Amino acid sequence: MDTPLRHQNLKKLKTLFLSTLYISAFTFGGGFVIVGFMRRKFVHDLHWIDEEEMLDFAALAQSCPGAVAVNAAILIGWKICGFAGMLTAVLGTILPPMIILSVISLFYSAFASSPLISAVLHGMEAGVAATVLDVACDLGMATVKTKSSLSVFIMAGAFVLNFVFHVSVIYIILAAAVIGTVRLLIIRRFHREVSR
């Protein structure tokens, strides 16, 4: 009876494994770079998560201990296919760096001193930067379009604090969470007074 369902789940797990494997094999730089690739694959191509969820995952992944890519994989895995999904996504994320690093550590000096490889990597830096800024443009414009002055204020403030004053990502996320909590308390109090 449960065969079609199980078959469907297996298919999902396979897609999840291949997608995380593919993203992980190409994510140079780490951190927010992964957001651009994840967005393309999971939001636009597969429609497994929406844009807001992706931002939530990015915030959660950044504020937890451990590598951002692994944390994001755990969140997506649970969302798509529960515990099995989480294991699959984590495996797909850690396999490429493990394999690539094992191979390269065998001939480290040839790799690290090759001018050809550094030329390729240097060119790729430009592509990675463009990818992250492309995502930033879309998301930034979407935030401005909400016409919420609080959102725009938080966005501008967080940008200045991080980019100009180099305040750590974790403090900025915490501060935004505090603003959200204060806002929640104000809304609650307001409702109570109105209903009184």
Added chain:
Amino acid sequence: MIYIQLFFSFLKIGLFSVGGGYAAIPLIQSEIVNGHGWLSMQEFTNLITISSMTPGPVAINSATFVGLRIAGLPGAVTATLGSIFPAVILVSLLSLIYRKYKGTTAIDTVLGCLRPAVVALITAAGLSLSQTALWGELPVSLSSVDWTNALLFLGAFFILRKWKWNPILVMCLCGAGGLISFLTGKFF
């Protein structure tokens, strides 16, 4: 037992490296160079260089590298499992809480304030990456721009905005562009 030592050492690294990336490097150094003496400072520097040249998180890369060096393939697997173990537990818990309470006013109000902050952080990360791609370590000015990379960057950005090509393909094309520019610079 070397496997237990590897597991717990990398568990510690995984647990205390919040934010990931290069924030983890000092911790990894104190644990595997100064603490256990598993790598010399020179080997550690090599590891960081390889990490910056290959895909994947620094913590996973160092776990594989150190594990392999100390106890072969089983060592690499043990160390990697140690480094992801805290995240698997903590992030899974958080995921459970997130999915349970998402849609309630409380969580949605807080998340509504978090999202614009994340957008800002992604923008800041993108600008820092652009600065590295176009100027490297040099101060930002018109005379110190790496023009090849500036061209690749503008081309990539245009293609992504206008035609929405796959970002991984665009990144690989930029790598090819860097290689072509290096080769033609060498031969002409």
